[in-house]
Structure formats: structure tokens, C-alpha cells
Amino acid sequence: MLTPDFVNSYLDSHLAERQVNKIQHGFPSPRFWNELSVPLDEIGEDRRRLSETHNESPVFLYIGVPYCIKTDPGKCGYCLFPVEEFQGNAALENYYGYVEREAEMYREQMEGALLAGAYFGGGTSNLYRPAVYHRIMDMVRRLFPEISDEADLTLEGIPQLFTREKMQAIADSGMNRISMGVQQINERLNSFSGRKQTTKHVIQSLEWARELGLAANVDLIFGWPQQTVDTLLEDLETLVSWDVYDITHYELNVGGPTDFALNRYHELPSTLANLELYRAGRDFLVDHGYEQLSTYNFRRPGDPTTRDFREGYTTRFDHVDSLGLGYAAITFFGNPALPSGRSWSFINHRSLPQYKAAIDNGRFPVERGFRHTPDDWLLMLLFRSLISTDIDRTRYRTALGLDIYEKFATIWDALAERGLAKVTPERIKLVDDGAFYAPMISTLVAEERYRELREQAARHRRESRGHAAAAGVTLPVPGVGSGG
Numbered sequence: 001m002l003t004p005d006f007v008n009s010y011l012d013s014h015l016a017e018r019q020v021n022k023i024q025h026g027f028p029s030p031r032f033w034n035e036l037s038v039p040l041d042e043i044g045e046d047r048r049r050l051s052e053t054h055n056e057s058p059v060f061l062y063i064g065v066p067y068c069i070k071t072d073p074g075k076c077g078y079c080l081f082p083v084e085e086f087q088g089n090a091a092l093e094n095y096y097g098y099v100e101r102e103a104e105m106y107r108e109q110m111e112g113a114l115l116a117g118a119y120f121g122g123g124t125s126n127l128y129r130p131a132v133y134h135r136i137m138d139m140v141r142r143l144f145p146e147i148s149d150e151a152d153l154t155l156e157g158i159p160q161l162f163t164r165e166k167m168q169a170i171a172d173s174g175m176n177r178i179s180m181g182v183q184q185i186n187e188r189l190n191s192f193s194g195r196k197q198t199t200k201h202v203i204q205s206l207e208w209a210r211e212l213g214l215a216a217n218v219d220l221i222f223g224w225p226q227q228t229v230d231t232l233l234e235d236l237e238t239l240v241s242w243d244v245y246d247i248t249h250y251e252l253n254v255g256g257p258t259d260f261a262l263n264r265y266h267e268l269p270s271t272l273a274n275l276e277l278y279r280a281g282r283d284f285l286v287d288h289g290y291e292q293l294s295t296y297n298f299r300r301p302g303d304p305t306t307r308d309f310r311e312g313y314t315t316r317f318d319h320v321d322s323l324g325l326g327y328a329a330i331t332f333f334g335n336p337a338l339p340s341g342r343s344w345s346f347i348n349h350r351s352l353p354q355y356k357a358a359i360d361n362g363r364f365p366v367e368r369g370f371r372h373t374p375d376d377w378l379l380m381l382l383f384r385s386l387i388s389t390d391i392d393r394t395r396y397r398t399a400l401g402l403d404i405y406e407k408f409a410t411i412w413d414a415l416a417e418r419g420l421a422k423v424t425p426e427r428i429k430l431v432d433d434g435a436f437y438a439p440m441i442s443t444l445v446a447e448e449r450y451r452e453l454r455e456q457a458a459r460h461r462r463e464s465r466g467h468a469a470a471a472g473v474t475l476p477v478p479g480v481g482s483g484g
Contacts, residue, residue: 001407002447007414010444018271019251019439021295026332026345027379027446028370032453038346038369043333044109046342051112055337057321058116058148061140063099064326065123066352067092069161071194073259076183078193078221080256082328082350083123092127095352096135098359099326103143105364106323115144117152120175123327126157130169137173152307154179154217159201167208176307177215179248180205184224185235192225192264199238206242215305218244222277223252225260225267229280236281240288245303249281250296251436278436294388295435324348327355334377336399343372345380378402379446386438386445389430404428408445415441 002010050056067086068075075083086092118140128136133155141147154177155170162178170178182202184190190197202218209216218239222232239247251274254261260268269277282292290298299306322332328350334343346369349355358365372380378400385391396404405412405428412428415421420434420441430438443450 002410002444004410004414007410007444010447011414011418011440014440014444015437016271017440018254018274019437020253020255021251021439027376027383027442028450028453030330030345030347030370032457033345033347033368033370034457035346035369035371038344038364038366040109040364040366042342043344046335046338047109047113047333048111050335050337053337055335056113057335058114059110059144060116060322061118061144062322062324062329063118063120063125063136064324064329065092065121065125065127066095066327067127068122068124069127069158073194073263075258076193076195077259077264078252078254078261080253080258081123084327084352086124086127089127089129093129093132095327095356096128096132098356100135100139101359102325102365103139105359106325107143110143110323113144113146115140115147115151117148117154119154119156119179121156124158124161125155126161126166126178128166130165133166133169133173133175137175141174150307152177152215156181158195158197159205160195160197162201162205162208164208167205167212167214171212171214175214176305177217178205178209179217179219181219183219183221184227185220185238186231189224189227189231192260203242206244213305215246215303215307216244217246217248219248219250221250221252222281223254223269223274225264227269227277229277232277232281233284236284240285245300245306247285247290247298248296249285249298251278275433275436279433282435292389292435295386295430295438327352332380334372334380336374336377340373341371343377345370345372375449379449382445383442386430386442389435389438391428393425393427411441411445 047056066082066084068079068083069086071077120136137153140153153175155175156179159180159182162180167178180202182197183193183195185199185202187198206216206218220235220239236247236249252260252268254265254268282298285298286292288300290300292298321334322330324331324347327348329348330345331347332345346366348365349358349367351367354367355365370376381396382391382404391404393404396402405423412421412423415430415434416423419432420430420437422429422431430441434441
């Protein structure tokens with residue numbers, strides 16, 4: 001267990017640093033996913049064994065699209081996800097044919113599994129022509145004949161690419177929600193991304209969704225270049241006036257060779273200014289009747305079309321089994337009933353030619369993965385609990401036979417002393433600014449395990465160099481980050 005001195009020193013040195021939200025990737029950071037051979041046959045056997053003992057988790061499905069429309073600056077100025085420039089519908093539909101073939105490869109593994117929800121993301125999933133949405137849902141039903149009545153089936157898109165014909169096809173196909181990456185309603189600030197979206201596009205898309213009975217979530221980003229509390233509140237006031245029930249309000253991640261990192265970093269709010277933006281947005285939404293469901297998700301009661309939508313996570317404790325299909329899609333598979341080392345995270349190829357080549361050769365298109373120990377899977381669960389801001393101690397005791405407070409007591413005590421968490425015998429709850437600092441808290445709870453992973457990586461590099469030296473070969477020295 002980390003000492004109180006270390007925990008307090010860590011908090012003192014990190015509270016003023018920019019938050020980097022990697023919680024949705026789970027634990028550990030993908031830069032530690034170095035297993036080049038992921039045993040899909042073994043995973044399939046474990047799935048079937050769990051199903052036979054009625055111990056199988058419901059499955060969440062993610063289907064990715066690689067393509068985005070061209071912007072200037074590229075990748076909307078800030079995006080850190082792997083994407084390809086849209087080359088037209090022929091290339092897009094050719095790609096989707098590969099997704100259907102990949103789904104068929106998982107058919108036997110998924111037999112009997114309950115689909116708890118699905119997210120069709122990207123990239124930009126509303127680039128498809130209307131007929132393809134029916135193909136997507138037909139494929140989903142082949143893979144998962146049993147779909148929960150409460151399943152949220154969300155298609156992500158950008159406002160200017162929705163048409164009424166597309167929206168009608170989305171609703172008729174069986175999808176039941178759209179999630180729009182609006183990012184900024186303020187058209188001057190939005191123009192920094194190079195996107196051609198207008199306020200009219202957003203309003204029209206919301207009207208079509210409401211007319212056709214589709215729930216609608218809107219994503220906004222805070223921490224944007226030149227953003228102020230006033231411009232942020234104007235955007236939120238607009239969404240509230242449009243009767244948007246679900247709002248995802250998340251902090252800008254800055255990094256890599258993006259335009260915002262290279263050319264607009266001086267225009268970004270500081271970490272403390274970002275905290276003020278977070279507080280202003282949270283307080284405004286709560287004052288207008290929205291409930292904070294997670295670090296970034298807010299919902300106002302009363303939407304007749306809503307389901308339990310949580311972007312990027314779920315509060316179901318048993319629901320940790322996710323299947324990712326398509327370019328750069330991520331899969332999580334694990335269960336407390338499995339032996340050590342039989343739980344996995346893995347990612348599909350982030351090279352589109354390699355993704356297609358694997359499927360053409362009859363192989364699962366997996367690029368690399370990570371084999372979890374029981375402690376790793378515990379941290380995966382804990383990261384998901386932290387993004388929901390609520391850790392149910394009773395559920396952890398029942399599922400894993402441990403008190404999550406006792407395992408990380410020095411961290412929870414330090415957070416409670418600083419007013420960032422509240423600890424009771426039943427739960428640990430992030431309060432006040434605690435939700436803003438959830439990414440930092442996640443990295444802190446994983447600090448001891450990250451030390452082990454860094455040491456393992458360093459030892460592996462030393463051994464590789466030793467073997468290479470013995471063979472008279474010179475190897476480059478790859479860098480391994482601290483993760484989190």
C-alpha cells in the first residue's frame with residue numbers, strides 16, 4: 001500500500017497538472033499492451049465455459065468506422081484517435097463488408113450471449129448511406145439474437161452529415177439513440193476545428209431525432225482554445241433551451257502532433273481555469289435539474305425515449321465484457337471466475353490495410369493485447385467505478401471478496417481529507433472537485449501496479465539487448481510511458 005506521505009506528495013504535485021482522460025481505455029494504458037499473439041481460441045473456449053455455467057456477462061458491442069471528412073486543420077485540430085480521410089462511399093462500404101466478415105468470425109463465440117448495448121462510433125458513423133444502417137442492425141441481430149429490452153443502441157455522428165432520410169433509416173433499423181459530437185455551439189470557436197457545422201445543423205438534427213422517437217445526446221468540450229466561462233455557459237444555456245436531456249460535457253485532451261497542441265497551446269485555458277470551467281458547467285446543469293451521472297455525463301429526467309446511456313462506461317458491475325469490431329476497435333474480456341491470466345484487453349489493427357489483410361487471410365484482425373492478472377482486472381473495474389464517481393463497497397466484497405476501501409485506504413483517506421471524496425461503510429463517492437480529478441485518481445490507485453509493469457518492461461528490454469548483443473545485433477531502445 002502507498003504510504004500517506006507518498007499519496008499526499010503525489011496529490012500536491014498533480015492537482016495543478018492538466019487532466020488526461022484515459023479511463024475509457026481501462027487498465028493498463030494501451031502502451032503496455034505488448035502481447036502480439038492473443039489466443040482468440042482460448043478466449044472463445046472461456047466464453048463458452050462461462051455460458052455453460054451461467055456465469056457469462058452480458059456483452060457490450062462497439063463497431064468502429066475509420067473515416068472522417070477532411071478538415072483544415074486536420075483531424076478537427078485536436079483528435080488523438082486513429083482515423084482515415086474519407087474517400088467516398090465506395091471505400092466506406094467496402095470497409096463495412098470487412099466488418100461483416102469479422103463479425104461472422106465471432107458468431108460461435110457469441111452464441112447465447114445477451115447484448116446489453118451497442119455503440120456505433122469512429123471515425124464518423126453517420127457517413128454511411130441510409131441503407132447501410134439496416135445492414136448494420138441485421139448483422140447485430142445475427143451475432144446477438146437476444147438483445148436486452150433496455151439496450152441502448154447509439155449511433156455517433158456530426159450534425160452536418162445527418163439528413164432526414166438517414167435519421168429515418170437509423171430509427172427504422174432499430175437503433176434508438178444518436179450521439180452528436182457538437183463540441184462547440186459557438187460558431188467562432190467551432191471554426192478553429194475546421195468543421196463546417198452551423199447552429200442550424202444542430203437544431204435540425206435534434207428536431208429530426210425528436211420527430212422520429214430517437215433519444216439524442218450532445219457532446220460538448222470544455223478547455224477549448226479561447227473558451228471562457230461566459231462562452232461555455234452560453235452553449236449550455238442553448239442546449240437547455242432546446243430541451244436536450246442528455247449532455248456529455250468533457251475536458252479537451254491535448255497531445256500529439258495536433259494543431260491545438262502545436263499551434264494553439266497558448267490559447268488553451270490553464271488547468272485551474274479548466275477547473276473553473278468544469279465547476280461552472282456542472283453547477284449550471286445541476287441548477288437546471290440535471291443529474292450528474294458520471295465525471296462528464298449529465299441527464300435531466302423526463303425524456304420519454306431515454307435509456308440508461310453512459311458514454312464510454314456502464315455502472316453494471318458484471319458488465320465488463322465488450323466486443324470491438326472494425327478498425328482500431330478495442331475488446332475487453334474478463335470474469336472473476338476465470339483463472340489468472342485468462343482475462344484480456346486487445347485492440348484491432350490501427351492500419352487499415354493490415355486490418356483488411358488479416359480478414360482476407362482468415363485471421364482475427366488483432367494487433368496486440370494485454371493479459372490481465374486478477375489485480376489488473378480489479379483495477380479495470382475500479383477505473384470504471386471512478387468514472388461513475390461512485391464505488392459500491394458491498395458489490396466489490398460480494399464479487400471479489402475484498403474491501404476496496406482497505407486495499408487503497410491511504411488514497412481514500414487523503415482524498416476525504418481534501419474534500420474530494422466521501423467514505424461510508426457502504427460506498428466511496430467522489431464529491432465536489434473529485435469528479436474533475438478522476439483521471440488523476442485513477443492513475444494514483446494504479447501506481448504500484450504501474451511500477452511493476454515499468455520494471456517488467458525495463459527487464460524485458462535489458463534481456464532483449466543481451467540476446468541481441470550475443471548474436472551481434474544492435475537493437476533500438478523503445479520508450480515505454482508511465483500510463484494512466
